[in-house]
Amino acid sequence: MLRLEHVAWTTPDGDQIVRDIDLTIGNGKLVVITGPNGSGKTSLVKLVAGIMEPTSGRIYLDGEDITDADVTERAKKGIAYAFQQPVKFKGMTVKDMLELAAGEDMPFVNVCGLLGKVGLCAEEYIDRELSGSLSGGESKRIEIATVLARNAKLSIFDEPEAGIDLWSFTRLVETFQELQNEQKGTLLVISHQERILSIADEIVVIADGVVEKAGPRDEILPQLLAQPHMACCPQGKREIW
Amino acid sequence: MNKITETLMRIVSEYDGDLKGAYNIREDGGCAARQSTENIKIESKEDKPGLEVHIKAGTKGETVSIPACVTRGGVDDLVYNDFFVGEDADVTIVAGCGVHTDDGGDARHNGIHRFFLAKGAKVLYTEKHVGTGEGTGKKSIDPVTEIFMEEDSVLEMDTVQIRGVDRSVRKTSATLAARAKLVVRERIMTDGEDFAQTDFDVVLNGEDSGADLVSRSVARGKSRQVFNSWMRGMNRCTGHSECDAILANDANVVAAPALEADHVDAELIHEAAIGKIAGEQILKLRTLGLTEEEAEEKIISGFLK
Ligand SMILES: Nc1ncnc2c1ncn2[C@@H]1O[C@H](COP(=O)(O)OP(=O)(O)O)[C@@H](O)[C@H]1O
Ligand SMILES: [Mg+2]
Numbered sequence: 001m002l003r004l005e006h007v008a009w010t011t012p013d014g015d016q017i018v019r020d021i022d023l024t025i026g027n028g029k030l031v032v033i034t035g036p037n038g039s040g041k042t043s044l045v046k047l048v049a050g051i052m053e054p055t056s057g058r059i060y061l062d063g064e065d066i067t068d069a070d071v072t073e074r075a076k077k078g079i080a081y082a083f084q085q086p087v088k089f090k091g092m093t094v095k096d097m098l099e100l101a102a103g104e105d106m107p108f109v110n111v112c113g114l115l116g117k118v119g120l121c122a123e124e125y126i127d128r129e130l131s132g133s134l135s136g137g138e139s140k141r142i143e144i145a146t147v148l149a150r151n152a153k154l155s156i157f158d159e160p161e162a163g164i165d166l167w168s169f170t171r172l173v174e175t176f177q178e179l180q181n182e183q184k185g186t187l188l189v190i191s192h193q194e195r196i197l198s199i200a201d202e203i204v205v206i207a208d209g210v211v212e213k214a215g216p217r218d219e220i221l222p223q224l225l226a227q228p229h230m231a232c233c234p235q236g237k238r239e240i241w
Numbered sequence: 242m243n244k245i246t247e248t249l250m251r252i253v254s255e256y257d258g259d260l261k262g263a264y265n266i267r268e269d270g271g272c273a274a275r276q277s278t279e280n281i282k283i284e285s286k287e288d289k290p291g292l293e294v295h296i297k298a299g300t301k302g303e304t305v306s307i308p309a310c311v312t313r314g315g316v317d318d319l320v321y322n323d324f325f326v327g328e329d330a331d332v333t334i335v336a337g338c339g340v341h342t343d344d345g346g347d348a349r350h351n352g353i354h355r356f357f358l359a360k361g362a363k364v365l366y367t368e369k370h371v372g373t374g375e376g377t378g379k380k381s382i383d384p385v386t387e388i389f390m391e392e393d394s395v396l397e398m399d400t401v402q403i404r405g406v407d408r409s410v411r412k413t414s415a416t417l418a419a420r421a422k423l424v425v426r427e428r429i430m431t432d433g434e435d436f437a438q439t440d441f442d443v444v445l446n447g448e449d450s451g452a453d454l455v456s457r458s459v460a461r462g463k464s465r466q467v468f469n470s471w472m473r474g475m476n477r478c479t480g481h482s483e484c485d486a487i488l489a490n491d492a493n494v495v496a497a498p499a500l501e502a503d504h505v506d507a508e509l510i511h512e513a514a515i516g517k518i519a520g521e522q523i524l525k526l527r528t529l530g531l532t533e534e535e536a537e538e539k540i541i542s543g544f545l546k
Contacts, residue, residue, distance in 0.1 A: 049528060051524055051528070070527075071524060071527040071528055072527045072530060072531065072532050072533070075527065075528050075529060075530040076530050079528075080528065080529075081528050083521075083525065083528075087519070087521045087522050087524075087525040089522055089540065089543060090457070090485065090543070090544055091457070091543035091544040091545065091546050092539075092540075092543040096543060100526065100529050100531070100539065101529045103529075103530065146529070150529065
């Protein structure tokens, strides 16, 4: 279980980006965080992953206070984070990265299985370098695969839909559902996509650094869909914000 | 050959108790062993130290190894090796070099290599450099490589300076005829007070000739590196050079690439970047459970791979 108590983060310039957030995320749940751009969602999950330190508040994982644990320690305790903007590495291949993430050498079939979960063919990608030669959607999907490779207690995905095509998106939604059904770990997904929101167990809406509302999907989603500014896309990729 | 040569050879060549194909093992300026094959003749030069290697036209898939080792201080080895690669031959040339000193004497190897590629010849040339030993003497390797490429020939050069070389000045020049292709991949790591300089001079003479130079280096400690390249397009051709350096501690890197086009259809590109390891790369690897130090090592070894 992940628990945030009065978590806040203020920039060195004094801007309050995350304000006094209390949040409890149960084990094995798929929780989707949504909210307008700039509302503090990425900042919030970076605080959870230990990439940023909260200005105040405490963070607990399975009852243990991890507020003072650094990124490496939190990773070892079972937190995995898929960056919103994947990082590029010259000289490191997709296989290298997946193996680092998994913590072991990986036979081709496993690489194939992992990349398949994000709609990529291993034959084509296994030896590709994680450099500028990959498209935005490709690096995004590889980034997601590195988190899947970790089989973590808590996996965080930051706007996994960004830049990926509709077919891969469908595959990704299925993958999230599979993980949800297996109940192996907790999934925390930042997303604006109706299709991801509609498979959530719970939805948390963040606005201006605070939790605006949170609750079971069936309670929150209808409220979001009723909002007048909701965009609609003919392919069924509906953006809530 | 002595024990040190054996150890060095395991690092810089494909030696595993044995070398395949044609070879010449040079130890402290002398010849420790040599073998020619039916298609590849290795002979000593008459007028100066060094070898003449003749590779018959049409030779396919064979390897020539010419490891050179300096195993003690006080040796300053200078050698001239010429390779004549016949038409349509397709071979691998391995020229590893190791320098070792256990005392205060300097150990230096200076290999001057010339490659003459006949029409359609294809060569993969690999060169690994390493310095070992606890001596205070300076270990230096100063290779000079001159490449002459006839029509449709291809040369791929892989050069790696692994560690422990105090000083190296590497000069590589190439002249390309029509449709000839040159690919150079260089990897350099310096640390402590090391100094490494690379000078490339590539002349794209022939129509549709092409060159691609990629240099990746890591400079740590108080080491210094200089990258100079001059690529000249004298005809319709393509040239690309790239110099990427990771800098750590108090190291210093100079990258001075130059391009010269003497023909309206010469397409020449250069990219250069120098900087420390990106913080977000370290962060990403830490989110996978690596410590900061482990992350740095991974990034550097990947980069130099
Ligand atoms: N390191 C930082 N320093 C200053 N401002 C930041 C920093 N990180 C994020 N911000 C600001 O915080 C706000 C929220 O950002 P973010 O958490 O990325 O929002 P979201 O993910 O909801 O779009 C933005 O206005 C952003 O510019
Ligand atoms: Mg964000």
